[in-house]
Amino acid sequence: MAIRVAVAGITGRTGRWVAQGLAETPDMELVGGLSRHHGGQSLKEALGLPGGAGEKKVWSSLEELLDREGVDVLVDFTVAEAARSLLPHALSRGLKVVSGTTGLGEADFKALEEAALRHRQVILHAPNFSLGALLLERMAALAARWLPEVEVVEIHHPGKKDRPSGTALALKAAMEKAGARQPVPLHSVRLPGWVAHHRVLFGSRGEALTLSHDVLSREAFLPGVLVAVRGVMRVETPGLYRDLWPFLEGKG
Numbered sequence: 001m002a003i004r005v006a007v008a009g010i011t012g013r014t015g016r017w018v019a020q021g022l023a024e025t026p027d028m029e030l031v032g033g034l035s036r037h038h039g040g041q042s043l044k045e046a047l048g049l050p051g052g053a054g055e056k057k058v059w060s061s062l063e064e065l066l067d068r069e070g071v072d073v074l075v076d077f078t079v080a081e082a083a084r085s086l087l088p089h090a091l092s093r094g095l096k097v098v099s100g101t102t103g104l105g106e107a108d109f110k111a112l113e114e115a116a117l118r119h120r121q122v123i124l125h126a127p128n129f130s131l132g133a134l135l136l137e138r139m140a141a142l143a144a145r146w147l148p149e150v151e152v153v154e155i156h157h158p159g160k161k162d163r164p165s166g167t168a169l170a171l172k173a174a175m176e177k178a179g180a181r182q183p184v185p186l187h188s189v190r191l192p193g194w195v196a197h198h199r200v201l202f203g204s205r206g207e208a209l210t211l212s213h214d215v216l217s218r219e220a221f222l223p224g225v226l227v228a229v230r231g232v233m234r235v236e237t238p239g240l241y242r243d244l245w246p247f248l249e250g251k252g
């Protein structure tokens with residue numbers, strides 16, 4: 001049976017790409033979405049989705065959605081203020097959760113873990129679902145063992161609310177754990193035309209190494225989201241998962 005998925009933030013820059021990808025994925029069924037400003041519209045009206053998915057609706061609250069549709073997984077691309085209340089609520093209603101919303105802090109993650117354990121549910125959070133960014137983190141950690149002097153520059157569109165990016169924070173944590181000089185400095189740039197770009201610059205005596213990753217279109221996030229949705233359906237141990245890598249390798 002197809003996995004029934006709803007998207008919170010379905011009308012956003014990322015949510016709309018993810019919704020379209022879910023609608024085109026045979027083992028998933030897009031059953032609706034959440035947005036404050038487009039509640040009541042069909043997915044055809046809001047996103048131009050064709051066929052059966054286009055007949056599903058955008059709702060302005062999770063309760064309205066759950067009154068009408070069965071949902072297995074809630075995929076969340078909203079803002080931290082919204083995710084802080086929406087995600088525990090979804091867990092309490094028996095949903096599994098995949099969240100890409102950034103700007104959440106360690107206290108938020110602790111609260112999400114407690115909610116998941118209390119309701120015996122699974123939540124997976126990743127600051128970047130693109131496969132290239134996951135590889136960047138692995139490669140940066142390897143390089144930091146040998147080249148400990150490193151700085152990170154992240155460049156995003158001006159609509160991005162949090163800074164530094166969740167990906168930059170994850171890079172910093174991974175490299176510091178691997179032996180980078182602490183604290184790894186992070187630099188944030190917001191410019192029109194840019195989507196999501198990370199540069200990791202290492203310097204050493206007489207040499208420099210730069211690792212970089214560019215998201216050119218938000219469709220880059222879809223493969224990781226699909227892995228995560230299948231993963232949270234498979235995992236049996238309740239709790240908060242923050243590393244997509246084991247799920248990619250089929251071990252999550």
Ligand SMILES: NC(=O)c1ccc[n+]([C@@H]2O[C@H](COP(=O)([O-])OP(=O)(O)OC[C@H]3O[C@@H](n4cnc5c(N)ncnc54)[C@H](OP(=O)(O)O)[C@@H]3O)[C@@H](O)[C@H]2O)c1
Binds near residue numbers: 080100
């Ligand atoms: N992990 C990843 O791979 C990844 C990739 C890209 C983006 N992101 C993150 O995903 C989030 C969304 O990014 P975006 O660029 O798509 O943002 P966006 O274009 O501003 O979209 C945000 C969406 O959330 C909804 N929303 C905003 N405030 C809300 C609230 N208070 N309550 C409920 N819904 C709310 C908006 O709809 P309404 O205003 O109609 O409610 C909209 O649908 C950000 O945190 C971003 O950093 C993560």
